[in-house]
Amino acid sequence: MIDFTFYSPTFFAFGKNAEAETGKLAKRYGATKALLHYGQQSVIRSGLLDRVETSLHEAGIETVRLGGVVPNPEASKVYEGIELGRREGVDMVIGVGGGSAVDSAKAIAAGIPYDGDFWDFYDDKKTIEKALPIGCVLTLAATGTEGSNSSVITKVEDNQKKRGIGHNLLRPAFSVLNPELTYTLPAYQTACGIADMLAHILERYLSNTPDVELTDRMSEAVMKTIVNQGRIAIREPENYEARAALMWAGMVAHNDILGVGREQDWSSHQMEHELSAVYGVAHGAGLAVVFPAFMTYTLEHDLARYAQLAHRVFDVEPDFGNLRGMAEEGIRRFKAFLKEIGMPLTFAELGAREEDIPMLASRVYLTNGDLLGFFQPLSRDDIANVYRLAL
Amino acid sequence: MIDFTFYSPTFFAFGKNAEAETGKLAKRYGATKALLHYGQQSVIRSGLLDRVETSLHEAGIETVRLGGVVPNPEASKVYEGIELGRREGVDMVIGVGGGSAVDSAKAIAAGIPYDGDFWDFYDDKKTIEKALPIGCVLTLAATGTEGSNSSVITKVEDNQKKRGIGHNLLRPAFSVLNPELTYTLPAYQTACGIADMLAHILERYLSNTPDVELTDRMSEAVMKTIVNQGRIAIREPENYEARAALMWAGMVAHNDILGVGREQDWSSHQMEHELSAVYGVAHGAGLAVVFPAFMTYTLEHDLARYAQLAHRVFDVEPDFGNLRGMAEEGIRRFKAFLKEIGMPLTFAELGAREEDIPMLASRVYLTNGDLLGFFQPLSRDDIANVYRLAL
Numbered sequence: 189m190i191d192f193t194f195y196s197p198t199f200f201a202f203g204k205n206a207e208a209e210t211g212k213l214a215k216r217y218g219a220t221k222a223l224l225h226y227g228q229q230s231v232i233r234s235g236l237l238d239r240v241e242t243s244l245h246e247a248g249i250e251t252v253r254l255g256g257v258v259p260n261p262e263a264s265k266v267y268e269g270i271e272l273g274r275r276e277g278v279d280m281v282i283g284v285g286g287g288s289a290v291d292s293a294k295a296i297a298a299g300i301p302y303d304g305d306f307w308d309f310y311d312d313k314k315t316i317e318k319a320l321p322i323g324c325v326l327t328l329a330a331t332g333t334e335g336s337n338s339s340v341i342t343k344v345e346d347n348q349k350k351r352g353i354g355h356n357l358l359r360p361a362f363s364v365l366n367p368e369l370t371y372t373l374p375a376y377q378t379a380c381g382i383a384d385m386l387a388h389i390l391e392r393y394l395s396n397t398p399d400v401e402l403t404d405r406m407s408e409a410v411m412k413t414i415v416n417q418g419r420i421a422i423r424e425p426e427n428y429e430a431r432a433a434l435m436w437a438g439m440v441a442h443n444d445i446l447g448v449g450r451e452q453d454w455s456s457h458q459m460e461h462e463l464s465a466v467y468g469v470a471h472g473a474g475l476a477v478v479f480p481a482f483m484t485y486t487l488e489h490d491l492a493r494y495a496q497l498a499h500r501v502f503d504v505e506p507d508f509g510n511l512r513g514m515a516e517e518g519i520r521r522f523k524a525f526l527k528e529i530g531m532p533l534t535f536a537e538l539g540a541r542e543e544d545i546p547m548l549a550s551r552v553y554l555t556n557g558d559l560l561g562f563f564q565p566l567s568r569d570d571i572a573n574v575y576r577l578a579l
Numbered sequence: 580m581i582d583f584t585f586y587s588p589t590f591f592a593f594g595k596n597a598e599a600e601t602g603k604l605a606k607r608y609g610a611t612k613a614l615l616h617y618g619q620q621s622v623i624r625s626g627l628l629d630r631v632e633t634s635l636h637e638a639g640i641e642t643v644r645l646g647g648v649v650p651n652p653e654a655s656k657v658y659e660g661i662e663l664g665r666r667e668g669v670d671m672v673i674g675v676g677g678g679s680a681v682d683s684a685k686a687i688a689a690g691i692p693y694d695g696d697f698w699d700f701y702d703d704k705k706t707i708e709k710a711l712p713i714g715c716v717l718t719l720a721a722t723g724t725e726g727s728n729s730s731v732i733t734k735v736e737d738n739q740k741k742r743g744i745g746h747n748l749l750r751p752a753f754s755v756l757n758p759e760l761t762y763t764l765p766a767y768q769t770a771c772g773i774a775d776m777l778a779h780i781l782e783r784y785l786s787n788t789p790d791v792e793l794t795d796r797m798s799e800a801v802m803k804t805i806v807n808q809g810r811i812a813i814r815e816p817e818n819y820e821a822r823a824a825l826m827w828a829g830m831v832a833h834n835d836i837l838g839v840g841r842e843q844d845w846s847s848h849q850m851e852h853e854l855s856a857v858y859g860v861a862h863g864a865g866l867a868v869v870f871p872a873f874m875t876y877t878l879e880h881d882l883a884r885y886a887q888l889a890h891r892v893f894d895v896e897p898d899f900g901n902l903r904g905m906a907e908e909g910i911r912r913f914k915a916f917l918k919e920i921g922m923p924l925t926f927a928e929l930g931a932r933e934e935d936i937p938m939l940a941s942r943v944y945l946t947n948g949d950l951l952g953f954f955q956p957l958s959r960d961d962i963a964n965v966y967r968l969a970l
């Protein structure tokens with residue numbers, strides 16, 4: 189185990205009708221005027237935005253609305269939110285929706301008190317020193333942004349640069365999680381969320397740090413639950429218990445309680461980011477394509493770890509003389525699960541093109557000097573090879 | 580899953596020499612003068628108290644010392660701390676030691692700003708509305724107080740009343756966890772800590788709430804790790820990895836991440852409190868005696884749950900036609916493990932007397948109206964029967 193700090197100060201209100209708590213929670217964190225930030229019309233049509241606004245008004249908090257966040261949220265909307273928030277003098281930003289609305293809300297919350305271009309934070313030029321308190325009313329179990337320190341924004345006008353950052357000031361002050369709000373999600377989006385959560389855990393699970401039994405076992409527990417309950421949620425979209433398990437699992441998968449004390453990888457996320465940036469595919473779908481390819485490519489790097497994953501999460505029978513066989517069977521079952529819930533597994537299904545691979549590989553943001561990731565650090569050639577395994 | 584809130588805002592600094600961070604962390608939470616609260620001489624002899632004090636002084640924070648907290652910490656010391664803290668004008672209370680020092684520090688932190696007798700909080704007469712920020716430098720992995728909302732204090736002069744409370748204002752602002760500080764613990768105390776952690780999880784695990792796969796699996800993951808790493812720590816007291824796993828597991832076991840969304844029991848803790856109060860035994864040792872007895876007594880209440888525990892934590896082979904046999908074998912293995920690490924299993928080993936059982940049963944604080952606990956609520960007769968099973 190390596191030394192670590194862990195800080196997850198978010199107050200979570202979880203359950204049926206939890207959104208009615210928004211006003212009380214916002215008040216507790218000192219809000220007098222909140223920017224309500226959301227994406228498409230669905231939160232308006234469903235009445236959710238009105239309910240949240242009513243709860244805030246009843247707590248004596250004024251509101252300003254800003255909608256129009258798109259999947260893979262864009263810097264242009266963040267600039268708009270910062271300008272609006274400053275003009276209106278808001279002292280809290282509340283994202284209502286999925287990861288995109290909340291990630292965009294986080295960027296606005298950091299940008300409002302900053303005397304420069306918020307993109308400096310995402311472009312590794314500056315560190316956040318101050319942010320408005322952030323609230324979250326979640327409608328999609330996937331990115332874990334409701335409890336995480338991260339936010340990912342795309343700068344369309346700068347060659348579709350997609351950049352993620354992590355900072356404790358980006359952890360929401362409070363998050364409201366009502367599993368019923370996810371009932372109406374299309375099966376495809378539910379499945380993308382499932383793929384995303386599993387990826388958040390696997391990025392931490394694939395580690396070279398020895399002696400991490402506790403976080404290994406906890407990670408396996410959460411992955412196994414996501415697989416079991418994910419299947420149910422796809423089959424029965426209004427099954428409260430399955431939706432509730434997924435919603436809480438999405439938070440646990442990414443607030444870093446499963447990542448403490450271990451080196452983490454995060455190369456598949458970087459490789460996926462370019463698929464999203466170039467083809468506009470959903471993050472979870474891109475991960476479903478990239479992650480099994482990455483696992484296949486790095487199988488030999490730690491057969492024992494892959495065999496353990498195969499056994500403990502995908503019920504592959506131990507075969508101690510044939511760890512490679514176990515590891516391969518584990519990846520096969522992982523892919524079969526992703527396919528079962530409706531995820532793509534290949535470039536073709538995603539609409540990505542083989543001839544773009546050199547371009548994609550050249551775009552990937554390298555996180556480890558000249559290399560990508562930490563489990564088995566990848567050169568640009570390796571990255572291209574991983575993409576090829578996903579053809 | 581039932582509706583819940585979850586809030587664990589503590590900042591954890593974990594690793595070798597983590598205590599050197601104390602000053603920086605205390606400053607971040609606004610301290611200018613801190614009460615350093617501790618127990619026996621060991622933190623002085625080891626130099627830990629000096630190191631913590633130096634770190635605080637280097638951060639420009641004044642300190643006042645108050646030692647002498649005893650195991651099963653007493654109200655009299657809390658009164659002393661409140662008086663000293665007020666006189667000295669401290670604005671933070673830092674517990675340095677195990678659960679006793681930190682629980683006492685929590686009571687002092689709540690008592691200083693309260694215009695009445697702090698015991699009102701523990702006697703269910705008042706709710707805490709304000710507390711000084713609390714710091715923790717942990718030397719013992721056991722009670723989970725470093726991340727929990729709880730504090731247990733005994734009022735000797737009031738018939739040894741031992742009362743625990745839970746309030747989010749009692750969660751430490753920061754906790755410093757250095758596994759090396761636990762190297763010198765006697766094996767007996769290490770084992771008591773292990774029994775206490777397992778009990779914290781089992782009190783939550785024994786639940787009537789259906790559809791709790793996520794918290795079930797996470798709980799099993801942590802219990803299995805505690806058993807595995809506990810064995811190692813007893814055998815090799817200076818094994819960093821085992822000590823580190825236990826130290827973090829102790830936090831996870833009790834900050835309630837394993838308890839959210841489910842009804843919890845907590846009857847074994849109440850039954851143990853009377854053993855500690857009357858015979859002065861270590862809390863973990865008392866739990867080792869009471870918990871298996873409680874499990875045996877309530878076996879029929881949920882054979883499937885006990886069989887699941889037996890299989891997933893104690894590796895009992897599934898035998899679907901004989902859940903009772905599996906459940907019993909699970910308890911046998913649990914007891915064998917406790918015995919292996921040096922814990923008592925009977926009243927006799929604890930120095931408790933059969934003839935005291937009616938008196939003990941009459942003392943137990945009932946948490947569920949006229950009954951105790953929520954898994955299989957116990958009458959006073961049931962409580963006496965549980966004690967008898969531990970003879």
